[in-house]
Amino acid sequence: MSEQLSADIVVIGSGIVGSLAARRLALQGASVLILEAGPRLDRGRVVAAFRNSPIKGNWMSPYPPSPWAPHPIYVPKDNGYLKQAGPYPYPAEYIRAVGGTTWHWAAMAWRLVPNDVRIKSLYGVGVDWPMSYEELDPWYQEAEELIGVAGAPDTGSPRNQPFPMEPVAEPWSMRRFRERLAPAYAVVANTVARNSRSYGGRPACVGNNSCQPICPVNAQYLGINAVEAAEVAGAKVVPNAVVYRIEHDAKGRIAAVHYYDPDKGTHRVTGKTFILAANGIESPKLLLLSASDKYPNGLANSSDMVGRHLMDHPSTSITFYADEELWLGRGPQSPSSINTLRDGAFRSEHAPYRLDFTNISQVLSVTQDLIKEGVYGTEFDKQLRWRAAHQVSVKNVLEVLPDPDNRITLSSEKDAMGIPKPEAHYSIGDYTRRAAEVSKADFARIAELMGGTGLRYSAEGNFANNQHITGTMSMGNDPKSSVVDGFGRTHDHENLFICSTGVMPTAATMNSTLTGIALALRTAGHILPKPANAHAAVSNAEREASLS
Amino acid sequence: MTNELEDVMASHDVPADPSRRRLLAGLLTAYTASLIPWALAQPAPHADRGAFTALSAILVGRQALDATQTARLYDALVADDAHFPADVQTLLTLINQRQIDPQQLQNVLDTEHSPLAKLPRKIVGAWYLGVVGSDEAARCIVYETALNAVVVADVLKPPTYAYGTYASWANKPI
Ligand SMILES: Cc1cc2nc3c(=O)[nH]c(=O)nc-3n(C[C@H](O)[C@H](O)[C@H](O)COP(=O)(O)OP(=O)(O)OC[C@H]3O[C@@H](n4cnc5c(N)ncnc54)[C@H](O)[C@@H]3O)c2cc1C
Ligand code: SF4
Numbered sequence: 001m002s003e004q005l006s007a008d009i010v011v012i013g014s015g016i017v018g019s020l021a022a023r024r025l026a027l028q029g030a031s032v033l034i035l036e037a038g039p040r041l042d043r044g045r046v047v048a049a050f051r052n053s054p055i056k057g058n059w060m061s062p063y064p065p066s067p068w069a070p071h072p073i074y075v076p077k078d079n080g081y082l083k084q085a086g087p088y089p090y091p092a093e094y095i096r097a098v099g100g101t102t103w104h105w106a107a108m109a110w111r112l113v114p115n116d117v118r119i120k121s122l123y124g125v126g127v128d129w130p131m132s133y134e135e136l137d138p139w140y141q142e143a144e145e146l147i148g149v150a151g152a153p154d155t156g157s158p159r160n161q162p163f164p165m166e167p168v169a170e171p172w173s174m175r176r177f178r179e180r181l182a183p184a185y186a187v188v189a190n191t192v193a194r195n196s197r198s199y200g201g202r203p204a205c206v207g208n209n210s211c212q213p214i215c216p217v218n219a220q221y222l223g224i225n226a227v228e229a230a231e232v233a234g235a236k237v238v239p240n241a242v243v244y245r246i247e248h249d250a251k252g253r254i255a256a257v258h259y260y261d262p263d264k265g266t267h268r269v270t271g272k273t274f275i276l277a278a279n280g281i282e283s284p285k286l287l288l289l290s291a292s293d294k295y296p297n298g299l300a301n302s303s304d305m306v307g308r309h310l311m312d313h314p315s316t317s318i319t320f321y322a323d324e325e326l327w328l329g330r331g332p333q334s335p336s337s338i339n340t341l342r343d344g345a346f347r348s349e350h351a352p353y354r355l356d357f358t359n360i361s362q363v364l365s366v367t368q369d370l371i372k373e374g375v376y377g378t379e380f381d382k383q384l385r386w387r388a389a390h391q392v393s394v395k396n397v398l399e400v401l402p403d404p405d406n407r408i409t410l411s412s413e414k415d416a417m418g419i420p421k422p423e424a425h426y427s428i429g430d431y432t433r434r435a436a437e438v439s440k441a442d443f444a445r446i447a448e449l450m451g452g453t454g455l456r457y458s459a460e461g462n463f464a465n466n467q468h469i470t471g472t473m474s475m476g477n478d479p480k481s482s483v484v485d486g487f488g489r490t491h492d493h494e495n496l497f498i499c500s501t502g503v504m505p506t507a508a509t510m511n512s513t514l515t516g517i518a519l520a521l522r523t524a525g526h527i528l529p530k531p532a533n534a535h536a537a538v539s540n541a542e543r544e545a546s547l548s
Numbered sequence: 549m550t551n552e553l554e555d556v557m558a559s560h561d562v563p564a565d566p567s568r569r570r571l572l573a574g575l576l577t578a579y580t581a582s583l584i585p586w587a588l589a590q591p592a593p594h595a596d597r598g599a600f601t602a603l604s605a606i607l608v609g610r611q612a613l614d615a616t617q618t619a620r621l622y623d624a625l626v627a628d629d630a631h632f633p634a635d636v637q638t639l640l641t642l643i644n645q646r647q648i649d650p651q652q653l654q655n656v657l658d659t660e661h662s663p664l665a666k667l668p669r670k671i672v673g674a675w676y677l678g679v680v681g682s683d684e685a686a687r688c689i690v691y692e693t694a695l696n697a698v699v700v701a702d703v704l705k706p707p708t709y710a711y712g713t714y715a716s717w718a719n720k721p722i
Contacts, residue, residue: 207711374654
């Protein structure tokens with residue numbers, strides 16, 4: 001055992017969620033230590049690795065796993081890290097590196113709609129959250145100002161303060177969707193952590209169209225920006241520190257965490273307060289791994305809810321050729337959505353959904369199609385240009401209800417460090433499947449309004465996954481049915497908090513990270529309360545930063 | 549530690565390899581190789597490469613192919629499969645003798661269960677995607693000058709390259 005590390009606050013995981021909680025606590029004067037399983041990456045080298053990648057359709061390709069902190073890889077071959085217990089596959093994607101998974105996110109930074117937190121009361125499905133939307137509003141605002149969110153007012157999510165930035169300029173393709181789908185559908189700009197002007201010392205977007213897997217110019221906020229902000233605030237980050245056990249004392253308080261370095265040397269880190277922020281899969285894994293005589297089912301698990309209620313956002317889609325040249329691929333990848341189906345009385349019958357337009361360049365996929373079809377000679381260029389100009393795609397982003405049988409457990413298989421791998425048990429319920437059926441009519445109508453030909457629906461019963469891991473450490477007021485309280489404190493351990501999208505008790509229809517950050521800031525504010533004008537203070541700091 | 553991981557880690561101990569990309573930067577200098585009937589007459593280090601140039605030109609419908617890129621793709625294809633040069637000669641001969649329209653080629657090979665049926669896709673994939681080999685053996689040989697980038701270069705930049713100043717994408721593309 002080498003040096004003894006200790007801090008007021010020990011954070012496990014340097015993803016965007018944990019790092020922003022760490023930053024806030026460090027600014028409050030606490031000593032903060034962030035233990036991160038993966039290595040530090042270099043943006044320029046990630047860009048180079050992507051350009052050199054033979055599988056550019058796979059956004060994990062520039063993020064190879066480290067032997068000491070593996071993450072799931074599926075292409076070209078499943079590395080077998082996330083075990084699949086079925087019945088439906090759950091091919092979660094995440095990155096174990098300093099900064100975490102948002103190295104390659106799309107930076108959609110949506111708020112919930114107010115009714116999302118009351119679906120049990122209003123529609124008789126799922127569960128209610130232990131807080132109202134109004135309580136979340138100031139924390140959303142703080143999160144949005146920190147990460148630099150650009151958005152339009154008409155998305156269905158009310159707010160008391162303006163967005164930090166105007167929406168990102170609308171690509172021509174999305175303008176044509178907006179014009180041609182009106183008035184049947186309102187197409188609005190996505191709410192995104194992408195700069196529409198210089199903000200936070202980072203430049204405006206220049207349209208590289210590689211937001212996934214990497215923004216080369218730092219126009220899109222990433223977890224690594226959060227790590228750097230935490231470091232500026234005084235937090236210390238230890239990379240390559242794979243936490244494998246959380247240790248409690250006789251009273252059930254957390255006393256220390258243990259990590260392996262890449263050579264499997266062991267280290268013990270003590271602290272006063274512990275924050276688990278290792279994402280919606282690795283965090284429950286760690287709680288289960290930390291079982292002891294006193295807590296034979298794992299920590300924070302007296303309810304048996306750790307790892308359960310796994311949710312994400314499955315999608316079905318339509319791809320077709322519009323009757324005019326739209327040339328997807330100019331500007332950012334995720335510019336626009338239809339938000340009007342995110343709530344309604346129908347939620348007692350089927351899932352709500354957001355309809356999401358991609359602006360990802362179609363060049364790669366149509367090239368692959370043409371090669372598959374065996375098109376050669378001068379026809380190839382002609383077809384390639386025509387399809388790249390006309391091909392478009394729309395997907396739904398469907399809500400999944402919490403189901404205790406959908407869960408993360410410990411696999412009997414172990415990784416190279418001897419740590420059990422996570423295992424996913426997953427299925428897609430009828431509530432979600434019914435919505436996929438309903439949304440087909442929307443797909444057809446959208447295609448019709450765009451003069452669509454060559455309509456291709458995603459294969460029946462096939463759902464793509466959106467990598468929004470939620471539910472596995474759900475918050476609630478009742479310790480019998482939830483893992484943490486409304487402030488992220490575990491019901492079972494007074495000084496153990498969880499900051500993660502995994503604390504969200506329902507998944508709603510929006511990408512979950514902004515909500516995860518807002519909840520984490522609220523948790524940090526609960527651990528160390530700020531003076532009454534706390535939110536304003538952070539906003540001013542960010543405003544100043546944005547002028548730099 | 550894996551090489552792929554070393555490629556993206558920030559550690560200064562890991563040797564950088566910028567030459568890989570810098571090599572690609574100036575590839576657009578025009579060196580034109582004529583196609584059938586002239587392709588075989590073009591200077592090529594050997595007949596195998598000449599056949600590859602000619603077959604490539606037919607398959608990708610080009611009157612000119614960059615010589616450096618031709619050489620790089622050829623070398624990679626040979627490294628991936630030692631039979632490649634002989635297969636290219638055989639297929640070129642087949643097309644010459646039977647005057648097969650490129651549009652019909654795959655169909656003909658598939659129908660006849662030809663052992664060469666996989667060859668055109670290999671070559672076209674190399675040119676248009678810049679990728680040689682499959683699955684774990686796949687390698688990216690060129691990116692910015694892969695033909696699928698070149699064909700749309702008046703409208704799109706390859707992903708990771710800036711499209712233009714902020715909001716330039718709001719205009720009509722063409
Ligand atoms: C392709 C893709 C696109 C996405 N797009 C969007 C989007 O547009 N909008 C959106 O809201 N969300 C998006 N997401 C989801 C988003 O990335 C996650 O919600 C977000 O990363 C969650 O943040 P986090 O900090 O909780 O977890 P992570 O970012 O996963 O970070 C967790 C960190 O904990 C570390 N860790 C894990 N285990 C240990 C351990 N044992 N010891 C120490 N450290 C550990 C990990 O290495 C990692 O760095 C996308 C995801 C993917 C894969
Ligand atoms: S379009 Fe380019 S600059 Fe803009 S966010 Fe995406 S990758 Fe970054």
